[in-house]
Amino acid sequence: MEIIIPFIILGGLALIFAIILAIAGIKLAVVQDKRVEQVYGLLSGANCGGCGYAGCEAFAKALVEGKAGINDCPSTSKESKEQIANIIGGEIKELEETIVVCTCNGGKRCLDKYEYQGYGDCASIELLAGGRKACPTGCIGAGKCTDVCAFHAVDILGDGVAVVNQKKCTQCGNCVISCPKNLMKRIPAKAKVYIACSNHGKGKEVRSICKVGCIGCGLCVKVCEDNAITMVDGLPVFDYDKCINCKKCVEKCPSKCILNLD
Amino acid sequence: MNFYIVLIINAIFINNFVLSQFLGICPFLGVSKKTDTALGMGFAVIFVMGIASIITYAMSLLLDILDAQYLRTIVFILVIAALVQLVEMVIKKFSPSLYSALGVYLPLITTNCAVLGVAIMNVTNFVKVNLLISFINGAASGVGFTLAILLLAGIRERLERSQVPEPFKGFPITLIIAGVMSMAFAAFSGMVF
Numbered sequence: 001m002e003i004i005i006p007f008i009i010l011g012g013l014a015l016i017f018a019i020i021l022a023i024a025g026i027k028l029a030v031v032q033d034k035r036v037e038q039v040y041g042l043l044s045g046a047n048c049g050g051c052g053y054a055g056c057e058a059f060a061k062a063l064v065e066g067k068a069g070i071n072d073c074p075s076t077s078k079e080s081k082e083q084i085a086n087i088i089g090g091e092i093k094e095l096e097e098t099i100v101v102c103t104c105n106g107g108k109r110c111l112d113k114y115e116y117q118g119y120g121d122c123a124s125i126e127l128l129a130g131g132r133k134a135c136p137t138g139c140i141g142a143g144k145c146t147d148v149c150a151f152h153a154v155d156i157l158g159d160g161v162a163v164v165n166q167k168k169c170t171q172c173g174n175c176v177i178s179c180p181k182n183l184m185k186r187i188p189a190k191a192k193v194y195i196a197c198s199n200h201g202k203g204k205e206v207r208s209i210c211k212v213g214c215i216g217c218g219l220c221v222k223v224c225e226d227n228a229i230t231m232v233d234g235l236p237v238f239d240y241d242k243c244i245n246c247k248k249c250v251e252k253c254p255s256k257c258i259l260n261l262d
Numbered sequence: 263m264n265f266y267i268v269l270i271i272n273a274i275f276i277n278n279f280v281l282s283q284f285l286g287i288c289p290f291l292g293v294s295k296k297t298d299t300a301l302g303m304g305f306a307v308i309f310v311m312g313i314a315s316i317i318t319y320a321m322s323l324l325l326d327i328l329d330a331q332y333l334r335t336i337v338f339i340l341v342i343a344a345l346v347q348l349v350e351m352v353i354k355k356f357s358p359s360l361y362s363a364l365g366v367y368l369p370l371i372t373t374n375c376a377v378l379g380v381a382i383m384n385v386t387n388f389v390k391v392n393l394l395i396s397f398i399n400g401a402a403s404g405v406g407f408t409l410a411i412l413l414l415a416g417i418r419e420r421l422e423r424s425q426v427p428e429p430f431k432g433f434p435i436t437l438i439i440a441g442v443m444s445m446a447f448a449a450f451s452g453m454v455f
Binding site: 006009010013014017020021024025028029114261 | 325328333336340352384
């Protein structure tokens, strides 16, 4: 008979714990909206942080809870966004499609102010007398934009300036925020040419420090037959609605600082 | 009051669970690669040891009444496993951030022999034991475990950057260090109150 006692004690305890845990399991169940998982599956999964949330999972949760809009995500494809909108409701805004370009083409063709030796990225070099380049708006070329890009779309190539691979870029905007010189700019996706210089200085000054800096000569304005270019403060500004992609400005530019995107 | 101070010092230093009694060696070696994970594990152990001491004390009273002390070990394992499960649910519900911080360590503690050790020693090692003594001993033992694992994690982080002879790299040198730490803690046993 003695064998019964431990059997009863252990069996009884196990039963009590099982009941407590079962009740706790129901009472303390964490309700998770099934839609969160579906939405998460449809997002690009890049965890780029372009939406301002800590990764795609947090963004999916915010979407389902209605705290965020689907348009906040720059990197999910349009088809996926439509599917997400079907799940959670809400409308997709037609955003103007943009591309990101680096508005400096100097790099090694631009003179150095000093040689930077030490640890750090563009931001820390920028703190030291405004960067290592003689040009105040010259690409430092230490690759801060490369570091922050989750898609490996920005790279510092042989010329020492950032180049965006438009095929990989998803417009998340991390490089736009990270560049201490604010050189990464959004331009309309239909643009075929852009001005790859940000120096507003006089022609002589620019020429003395950079071989490919805009000298503000205005030849591009003259050669443009559609009046798509205007000179503003020493730099040409493109009106991409008028531009017909004739590429005459690219050919004519004496500094070769208007770049062709094709 | 004096008794409680001695009790705490005893649990943390003199009879340190890892370095003097050699219990809970598995997480001591397994989770001591980084100080922050070591700290997370340490806090989880303090938490579970403190609560487990209270519950298992009540259980031992129950077993005393039923005159079935020989069932202690198996009942305690059952209690601790159920308790950890319950605690995990509660934390998941009320503090998701703490839940994600403790992560996998919380369920790991179920199989930590130090927790079972403190539960059994609470009811066997003291001449006269009550609920408060049992709880203080449990929580202080957890602090001792945290201290040991944190010290080892700190040393191991430094070791990563130092030149260790090739045959000793990794676990061998860690075991040697654990041994040296244990010898250092043995010095506490000479404390007189």
